Amino acid sequence: MTAATRKRKPVDEGGTVFDRELDDLPQELRWREWMRRVEAVLFASATPVGRDDLARIVGQGASVEMLIDDIQAELIGRPYELAQVAGGWVFRTKTQFAEAIKAAAALGEQTLAFTEMEMGVLCAIAYHQPIDRAGLADIFGKEISRDLLARLRYKDLIASGPRSPRPGAPHTFVTTETFLATFDLQSLRDLPEPELGGESI
Amino acid sequence: MTYQLATILDDLTTLPQLPAWVTSGRVETPETVAFRSGAALTVLDQLVSDPRYGVPAKLLANRLALRAATATSKLEGRLAREADIRDAYHLTPPGEAWGPDGDLLAFWRAGVRLRVGRTGEIADFVGADVAGEVGVWLDAGQERARTHGPLAVCASVLRAVLDADDRAERTACLLSDVVLARALNWKQVLPVTAQRLTKAALRDLTAEGQGADLAVEGRILESFEESIRLARDLARCAAALRTVAPKLRSKGSAAAVDLFLTEDAVAPSSMLSPRIRGTSIPMTDRAARRFCDRLVELGVARELTGRPTFRLYGIAP
Numbered sequence: 001m002t003a004a005t006r007k008r009k010p011v012d013e014g015g016t017v018f019d020r021e022l023d024d025l026p027q028e029l030r031w032r033e034w035m036r037r038v039e040a041v042l043f044a045s046a047t048p049v050g051r052d053d054l055a056r057i058v059g060q061g062a063s064v065e066m067l068i069d070d071i072q073a074e075l076i077g078r079p080y081e082l083a084q085v086a087g088g089w090v091f092r093t094k095t096q097f098a099e100a101i102k103a104a105a106a107l108g109e110q111t112l113a114f115t116e117m118e119m120g121v122l123c124a125i126a127y128h129q130p131i132d133r134a135g136l137a138d139i140f141g142k143e144i145s146r147d148l149l150a151r152l153r154y155k156d157l158i159a160s161g162p163r164s165p166r167p168g169a170p171h172t173f174v175t176t177e178t179f180l181a182t183f184d185l186q187s188l189r190d191l192p193e194p195e196l197g198g199e200s201i
Numbered sequence: 202m203t204y205q206l207a208t209i210l211d212d213l214t215t216l217p218q219l220p221a222w223v224t225s226g227r228v229e230t231p232e233t234v235a236f237r238s239g240a241a242l243t244v245l246d247q248l249v250s251d252p253r254y255g256v257p258a259k260l261l262a263n264r265l266a267l268r269a270a271t272a273t274s275k276l277e278g279r280l281a282r283e284a285d286i287r288d289a290y291h292l293t294p295p296g297e298a299w300g301p302d303g304d305l306l307a308f309w310r311a312g313v314r315l316r317v318g319r320t321g322e323i324a325d326f327v328g329a330d331v332a333g334e335v336g337v338w339l340d341a342g343q344e345r346a347r348t349h350g351p352l353a354v355c356a357s358v359l360r361a362v363l364d365a366d367d368r369a370e371r372t373a374c375l376l377s378d379v380v381l382a383r384a385l386n387w388k389q390v391l392p393v394t395a396q397r398l399t400k401a402a403l404r405d406l407t408a409e410g411q412g413a414d415l416a417v418e419g420r421i422l423e424s425f426e427e428s429i430r431l432a433r434d435l436a437r438c439a440a441a442l443r444t445v446a447p448k449l450r451s452k453g454s455a456a457a458v459d460l461f462l463t464e465d466a467v468a469p470s471s472m473l474s475p476r477i478r479g480t481s482i483p484m485t486d487r488a489a490r491r492f493c494d495r496l497v498e499l500g501v502a503r504e505l506t507g508r509p510t511f512r513l514y515g516i517a518p
Binding site for chain 1: 277278279288289290291292293294297298299300301302303333368506508510511
């Protein structure tokens with residue numbers, strides 16, 4: 001009964017019905033179809049897809065985690081894997097093929113190439129967030145250009161955080177979920193321990 | 202009884218307080234911890250559950266949430282101070298990222314708003330990684346609470362969660378608070394577990410170290426004592442604020458006083474103006490600032506940050 005009400009809802013919204021439950025298929029085929037759907041969605045997405053989004057394309061009772069486990073089992077031996085990053089899942093090639101991919105060099109603009117300074121600023125923000133431009137200037141001994149910060153923000157690696165309680169109420173910067181996904185971190189606790197030199201900071 | 206006895210609030214010495222024999226002396230045996238925690242929980246339960254004592258429940262929960270955030274920040278190795286966490290949370294414009302510190306406080310503030318009985322809601326809240334086991338942990342905790350008492354359960358829930366994921370300190374502490382609230386039949390989660398815990402104590406707990414349970418229980422007992430002290434202080438502050446409330450004649454002052462009785466830090470520029478939060482009563486920026494200054498003048502509020510700008514106010518004796 002609940003299934004019926006649920007199915008009726010999209011019709012009211014005017015679109016075609018998306019059949020989540022697949023009640024007409026036998027158990028085993030239904031599971032395979034759900035696995036394929038999850039795989040297709042992840043394949044089509046460049047960014048990690050969260051659990052809630054995946055739960056929307058499979059039946060109510062289906063466990064996304066178990067579907068993912070089954071997909072991962074099928075992918076053993078492939079050069080790519082289904083990895084869990086930043087609260088979602090994403091397809092990516094295994095690291096041992098990095099050299100081969102670089103040699104093919106057809107990556108174009110999708111790489112996140114960083115200059116040394118960008119990387120430095122990103123690290124400073126990651127460890128000292130929330131931090132504003134004045135704080136970054138204290139660390140680097142010079143003003144950090146707004147362009148550089150804008151580039152990092154454009155790549156969605158940093159975002160505006162709380163206002164700093166200083167005159168002018170400047171924005172502070174914090175890292176984003178994309179930052180975690182890019183550097184393969186589950187949380188900020190996975191950042192390597194900073195090696196504190198004698199006079200640094 | 203639908204009316205309130207007028208004499209109760211006049212005599213603040215009637216607030217239940219912790220007998221001296223609970224706080225004196227050190228924790229040595231499981232028996233003393235269990236016995237003292239029984240006394241402490243009785244007092245805390247009275248303060249929290251009986252509206253006659255005038256303890257502002259939401260304010261207490263929010264204040265404890267801030268303490269829990271500070272404590273879990275330490276447990277997670279970020280070492281943010283209470284002031285940093287409060288600033289990160291309150292100075293973030295709507296729609297922008299809180300950052301790790303503000304996120305942590307947001308987690309605890311949302312945690313105290315969870316409905317205690319809703320296992321599904323709690324499971325959704327703590328995240329997909331452990332959602333499947335939350336029901337099991339909570340049920341096992343309730344079962345154990347019946348046989349071993351609430352304090353022992355806190356330790357066992359902490360251990361169960363940390364065994365599953367040793368980085369889930371905040372989840373472990375929150376679930377322990379939920380089990381405690383269920384055992385004591387509280388309507389609201391009060392974050393008391395995290396307050397005094399240390400990394401070392403938790404490490405011993407998961408490593409099944411000798412006396413680890415006792416050490417953790419001792420720390421949670423200390424945190425009960427602190428919470429009682431806090432509840433009594435807040436009841437006194439709230440009573441003082443309620444006494445001067447009729448003297449405040451600015452527009453919307455009743456709603457603003459209510460806000461002070463629920464929020465531990467009030468930013469005049471964003472929470473009182475242009476509209477008093479949670480109401481549609483308008484207040485200008487200037488009126489908001491003057492209102493807060495007036496409360497400080499009357500001695501019922503305090504500026505929390507010590508800054509000349511971006512001030513935050515909270516109630517004070």
